Amino acid sequence: MKNPITQLELKFGLTTCAFLILFFFVMKYLGFIQIVELRCLNFFILFAGVNMAYRSYRKQTELNVEYFEGFFFGFFTTLFAIIPFGLFVFLYFREVDPNLINSLKSNSLFMGVEITAEKAAVTTIIEGTVSGVLISYILLQYYRSGFRNQTKENFNPEI
Numbered sequence: 419m420k421n422p423i424t425q426l427e428l429k430f431g432l433t434t435c436a437f438l439i440l441f442f443f444v445m446k447y448l449g450f451i452q453i454v455e456l457r458c459l460n461f462f463i464l465f466a467g468v469n470m471a472y473r474s475y476r477k478q479t480e481l482n483v484e485y486f487e488g489f490f491f492g493f494f495t496t497l498f499a500i501i502p503f504g505l506f507v508f509l510y511f512r513e514v515d516p517n518l519i520n521s522l523k524s525n526s527l528f529m530g531v532e533i534t535a536e537k538a539a540v541t542t543i544i545e546g547t548v549s550g551v552l553i554s555y556i557l558l559q560y561y562r563s564g565f566r567n568q569t570k571e572n573f574n575p576e577i
Contacts, residue, residue: 426475427491431498434467438503442510452521461549464499468553471495472561488558496550500543508539 441463445451475491511519512535519535 427494428498430467430471431495434499435502437463439506465553468492468495472557489554492554500546504539504543507542508535511535511538
């Protein structure tokens with residue numbers, strides 16, 4: 419029997435990867451691919467994907483998400499999104515449009531003038547993994563509480 423938690427990680431990770439690839443093509447065809455700073459929008463796509471994974475995870479398990487279990491859930495969801503996206507970036511820059519990597523040389527902040535498809539892919543994976551760890555930490559603060567807000571049943575106006 420397959421692990422349902424791993425299936426959730428894989429499902430939402432690959433869905434997030436598909437949205438990252440879609441965003442890449444939208445940026446390319448709108449002519450914004452040269453604006454490297456717009457890569458920060460990948461953070462919000464990843465945030466949405468991991469958030470949806472946590473919401474689904476919470477619906478299938480229990481309201482409280484245990485800290486380490488929840489953290490690793492977000493981390494593996496991120497890995498299932500970022501590693502295929504990094505592979506896509508590598509293959510795209512290497513096989514589909516190698517001239518695009520040359521046009522990005524003047525705009526690359528971390529890779530210097532010796533930018534290659536390999537460096538772009540590794541940088542994408544590192545940036546995405548670090549973002550995913552941060553996102554998992556942020557969302558876990560929210561989801562591990564189990565949304566214990568006061569309700570009318572336990573509300574005491576005399577306090």
